[in-house]
Amino acid sequence: MNHQSLSAFIWSVADLLRGDYKQSDYGKVILPFTVLRRLDCVLAATKPAVLAEFEKRSGEGLNPEPFLLRAAGQSFYNTSPMDMAKLIGDSDHIAHNLYAYIQAFSPAVRDIFERFEFATQIDRLAKAGLLYQVAEKFARIDLHPGSVDNHQMGLAFEELIRRFAELSNETAGEHFTPREVIKLMVSLLFVEDDDLLSKPSVVRTIYDPTAGTGGMLSVAEDYMAGLNPTARLTMFGQELNDESYAICKADMLIKGQDVANIMPGNTLSDDGHPTRKFDYMLSNPPFGVEWKKVEKVVRQEHEGQGFNGRFGPGLPRVSDGSLLFLMHLLSKMRPASEGGCRFGIVLNGSPLFTGGAGSGESEIRRYLLESDLVEAIVALPTDMFYNTGIATYVWIVSNRKPAHRKGQLQLIDASVFWKKMPKSLGSKRREMSDEDIATVTRLFGGFEAAQLATVTDAQGKEVVREVVVQGEFPPAAPEGGKVRLKPLSRLFDNEAFGYRTITVERPLLDDQGRPVVGVKGKAKGRPMPDSALRDTENVPLAEDVETYFKREVLPHAPDAWIDESKTKVGYEIPFNRHFYVFEPPRDLAEIDADLLAVTDRIKAMIEGLAA
Incomplete structure (x- = not known):
């Protein structure tokens, strides 16, 4: 059945x-x-x-x-x-x-x-x-x-929860993650762990702080059993929703796991595993959900414990707590000296770029990149989740990067790898095939730049799509057809996502148009800034600030200067910008010819009706 x-x-x-x-x-x-x-x-x-x-x-x-x-x-x-x-x-x-x-x-x-x-x-x-x-x-x-x-039982539970959530107008996606997304995350986690894949009777721990019905943990166990039947994965988790917790606990019981490892409660305010560290972790925290209920506890930990607690790098805005879960996972990583850890977390787009230099979000990104913890970020197709159609991203984070990944971050645009579902489930209209998952895993494991070549025939119909790794030649275009190349995997130095926000000041002028000079303290004898003319510029970390200032600012404002006391370092990851491909608009004559043909066809239809 x-x-x-x-x-x-x-x-x-x-x-x-x-x-x-x-x-x-x-x-x-x-x-x-x-x-x-x-x-x-x-x-x-x-x-x-x-x-x-x-x-x-x-x-x-x-x-x-x-x-x-x-x-x-x-x-x-x-x-x-x-x-x-x-x-x-x-x-x-x-x-x-x-x-x-x-x-x-x-x-x-x-x-x-x-x-x-x-x-x-x-x-x-x-x-x-x-x-x-x-x-x-x-x-x-x-x-x-x-x-x-167990696999079929888990899917049945998820299907039931989804249907009940729809009836009660709740958010089904808060309870579980589509299985193909979990498969992708798990395959990315395990792809480079040779010991896990080959060593007999190896034991590893895996943790999900937003466990739901236990789907992520179950898929991870099934995947590992397929790779190495003698290996054992000890599962840990925590879940806020009582019904989801009960199902997860029942599932773990039947699998022979220690159900004392699955804890109830709010992960952010009441950590169920305060002293444990893990080999692997997976999480799909709720998107865009405010954390006002636990704000007092979280702020106390941030201010009182700093980096000795879970939230040392900074705090995101109260309207979206997903980065709090990411920092929680950072605190649970097994130290590199003890074998290290790798985890995957699903986030929406805002953690990539929300918040300017000095903001909580930027400081969290800064900590991740300057500590060289992010291995890859993978863009998923839209319409993949049951409760939202927005763009989502899988972050792969590790404190045991292999030597060839050191100091670099890989961006993979997997948003093109999907097929339409025969029947929509809530907001979920698309799914990734096993072949798609294998392609993305191969791109990640290979750590190479790559492009997607889309071949179309003379009529503009897609004939084939092919992944072209750097150094390979793209396929040839058929007669009258085209080959379009689009970035698929790109490699960047961590520093490429950093910038300095400099504050550019202009002098305050008196009624005669002369600069107003300070008369007291450090400002004595210096021109006073005009706040109405104040501006900021973002200078890439890789570029010298003075060189940038002389090239971009002084030619337009010769009296400007930098207030160095206000300079801040920020980090953002403008994912879409790095995969954007400009397509020139069609020739006007070609558009006119199409319009004329359509107009002639409409006229002929009208004349036919009149006759």
């Missing part, structure tokens, strides 16, 4: 709820019941052994938990003789039995259903006379991992 048919079957439960529940509340019933049935199926085979062990160890007066976990073969268990099949065999006592069944799970599982506030829904369904019918529906579904693997 694929995830679409599975989610459609589960969704049919909504027909029972219609009228007694608002559409926006369907998820409060369907999600916890789905998790319950999944856990029920997972434990079915070992149920008799667990019950026997429970009776034996309880009779001996021993703590039964370690024996039960071993008997269950999982990191959780249930000590009730009930299961979902037996529950529906006693319709008169279904509420009491269901509640007792949930209480018989191990503590980590009980926490999942507390996060769902499932007891409240049991009472509500019982009062509406629906509890038996809903339980009976779910008892019929086979959600055993042998029938529905």
